[in-house]
Amino acid sequence: MPVSVLLVDDEPLVRAGLRAVLEAQPDIEVVGEAANGAAVIPLVRRLRPDVVAMDVRMPLMDGIEATRAVLRTVDAPPKILVVTTFEDDELVYEALRAGADGFLLKRARPAEIVHAVRLVAEGESLLFPASVRRLAARYGDGAAARPARAVPARARLTEREAEVLRLMARGLSNAEIAERLVVGTETVKSHVSGVLAKLGARDRTQAVIAAYESRFVEPR
Known part of the structure; x- marks a missing residue:
């Protein structure tokens, strides 16, 4: 189709x-x-x-x-x-x-x-990592005036999930993350799913935006 x-x-x-x-x-x-x-x-x-x-x-x-x-x-x-x-x-x-x-x-x-x-x-x-970083740096500071978003606190994400989220924020695909972490693609998919579930994010874009706005990943 x-x-x-x-x-x-x-x-x-x-x-x-x-x-x-x-x-x-x-x-x-x-x-x-x-x-x-x-x-x-x-x-x-x-x-x-x-x-x-x-x-x-x-x-x-x-x-x-x-x-x-x-x-x-x-x-x-x-x-x-x-x-x-x-x-x-x-x-x-x-x-x-x-x-x-x-x-x-x-x-x-x-x-x-x-x-x-x-x-x-x-x-x-x-996602275009550089562009999203610039957008988050320029407009993300106004997030406090917007509806609350899920904050990726360290206590909620495992160490590996936090690492995967940081790589997602850099724009890496599942295959690229797998290569970087020396694990299988299915393992990365499992970690990504865990990140999305814990952040209440619809998809990778929403997770990355939440990471920038909470300063879990520093846009600047």
């Missing part, structure tokens, strides 16, 4: 460009489009896409609120890939906090766009 994608962007040219890039791949199918976040939930429920490519700045409802709404109200929600013009946008950070699985720059090359969609569809999080 091809990966099904819903495109959400208020600029028709952006949607057309993404559609052309994605539909050139035999394993990806664009199943629908929307021009604002308010139209996302009905389309997600009707089309059941695997991935939503979501613009962060849109009229009526932006990508942050749309992401929250999808994750809050849709059973078995799709993966959400935020598409943005500026990687240091505060709204990108808020979208990641809201539950987006990663972000993609609109200026990305076609191969990078295709890779991003495939990656999040497979259940991986698309």
Whole structure:
């Protein structure tokens, strides 16, 4: 089955460009489009896409609120890939906090766009370590004014889980973490699952954001 994608962007040219890039791949199918976040939930429920490519700045409802709404109200929600013009946008950070699985720059090359969609569809999080560190350093200090997040305290994570979380925050994949720690990939997956469960995190992105905001990992 091809990966099904819903495109959400208020600029028709952006949607057309993404559609052309994605539909050139035999394993990806664009199943629908929307021009604002308010139209996302009905389309997600009707089309059941695997991935939503979501613009962060849109009229009526932006990508942050749309992401929250999808994750809050849709059973078995799709993966959400935020598409943005500026990687240091505060709204990108808020979208990641809201539950987006990663972000993609609109200026990305076609191969990078295709890779991003495939990656999040497979259940991986698309993180750019340097960018996320900058975002956390710039905007994470305001976390106290936001709803409370799970704090990865040392007492709750085993020593190995803490080590895995730090490597996750550096953007390493399970295979790269396994190589670094000289263990099997399945062992790493087990540790990652333990980290997510203890932090109450939906995915790797949420765990990394929590690690930065709690200063368990220092963004600077």
